[in-house]
Amino acid sequence: MSEEIAAYPTAPVALILSVPLTFALFSAFPPHRAAFASLLGAALLLPVGYGWQLPGVTFLDKETIPLLSAILACLLTAPREFRHLRLQGWTLGLVAAIAASSMATALTNGDDYSFGGAFMQGLTLWDGVGLLRERLFQIVLPFLLGRMLIRDVRQLEQMLRALAFGFLVYSLPMLWEVRMSPQLHNTVYGYLPYSFAQQVRAGGFRPVVFVGHGLPLAIMTSFAVLASAILWRRRRKIGGLPAATVTLYLGAVVALCKTLSAVLYASAGTAAGFFASAKTQLRAGVAIACIALAYPLLRTLDVFPTAVLTEISDSASKDRSESLAFRFENEDILLKHAWERPLFGWGGYGRNRVLNEEGTDTSVTDGFWIILIGQLGVVGFASVFGLMLLPIFQCGRAVRNVGSGSDRRMLASCALLIALNWADSLPNAMSGGLMMVFATGAFSGVVETYQTARATRPQPKKAATPLIGALPALPGR
DSSP: OOOOOOOTTTHHHHHHHHHHHHHHHHHOOOHHHHHHHHHHHHHHHHHHHEEEETTTEEESSSHHHHHHHHHHHHHOGGGGGGOOOOOOHOOOOOOOOHHHHHHHHHHHHOOOEETTTTOOOOOOHHHHHHHHHIIIIIIIIHHHHHHHHHOSHHHHHHHHHHHHHHHHHHHHHHHHHHHOOOOOHHHSSSSSOOOGGGGETTTTTOOOOSSSSHHHHHHHHHHHHHHHHHHHHHEEEEEEHHHHHHHHHHHHHHHHTTTHHHHHHHHHHHHHHHHHHHHHHHHHHHHHHHHHHHHHHHHHHOOHHHHHHHHHHHHHHHHHHHHHHHHHHHHHHHHHHHHHTTTTTSSTTTTSOBBTTTTBOOOOOOOOOHHHHHHHHHHHHHHHHHHHHHHHHHHHHHHOOOOSSSHHHHHHHHHHOOOOOOOOOTHHHHHHHHHHHHHHHHHHHHHHHHHHHHHHOOOOOOOOOOHHHSSOOOOOO
């Protein structure tokens, strides 16, 4: 149990109640809607950092409990959905690479490591299982769940509507905290899981509610803006309201979150969704995905424009500029250490961290990419980011096979949204959490469906040559 957290009884009660609530969702809604709603609700409502350690399995908290509950509920209420749980080609290879890299990391880090006054033990095969288990709950299982349950554009649209509607409702406590300060988590669950000082911005406050930090909440809200903009372009309604109204309203909420990156995602993504063609949006998504995959190499060769980005950030805010420069500096330090074991990384027990002469940890790992490359090396980074970005590269054929122009545009807009989410995991640590991993899997499932649509779609029959015309003229009697 989380003994270091002195929480109200509401914290364990909320986690426990999430299990029957997940089953209730699966009883009331189709499995794809129930699964996404359970993960979205857990991310927005359950306590942060509180849970119980299940020995040899995982830490049961606001991410793992709803995920396991959704998988079990789906198995019991909709077992036929598991027929879609088939992997092939690159998807199968990358999932296998995630498993193999975890075990290879353990095999190549059996030596003890010490620096200054710190000592870190070598890894065993059981530690490799632990690394694999972490990637399973963080990446593989939510990805496969989304890929299995969402298979067509109609289901994908319903997921976008749920995302936008969820944040439309959630904006109410967000606005309360903008005005009154981020205290709802402390009021409901009895503790603050974040630094209050980090939520003070521009003479006001960033909302946090039950997400854990103002930054990921702002990023998630910006993705809700993009979802509503996609629905606006399709002339849909969200909760009975015109999607245009929801987009503009949530855009204003993002601005109040006082997070520059979230504002950029929302504004640039919305503009692209309206004014760029499906082909242009898809090309933009592919370009962003390529940069994300090449980022470790670009940083190593010192060709990524860190100085330019810091200067641009400085024009907006001195605090933001200093924060970004601090992240880049730590990336340089951690990357230098990571390249000492480039293929499979350093593994766990803090071996991927940088220590000073006294053995004190002096590094800060903000970005998900630097965590991966430090722990699992280039192979681990490439397999995880490759799996998440693969459907963007595969989307071209799927877009060509989709029937209507509106559906093609929606699929391309979703590719851009997914690309922005994983590009954000370069400076940050998976702001969207399991909810966005599920969404990535959902996008992958839809892409797979339409990739093969042309092969399975009935082909028009050629006009048959008249039999009489094909025969030689018969001699008259």
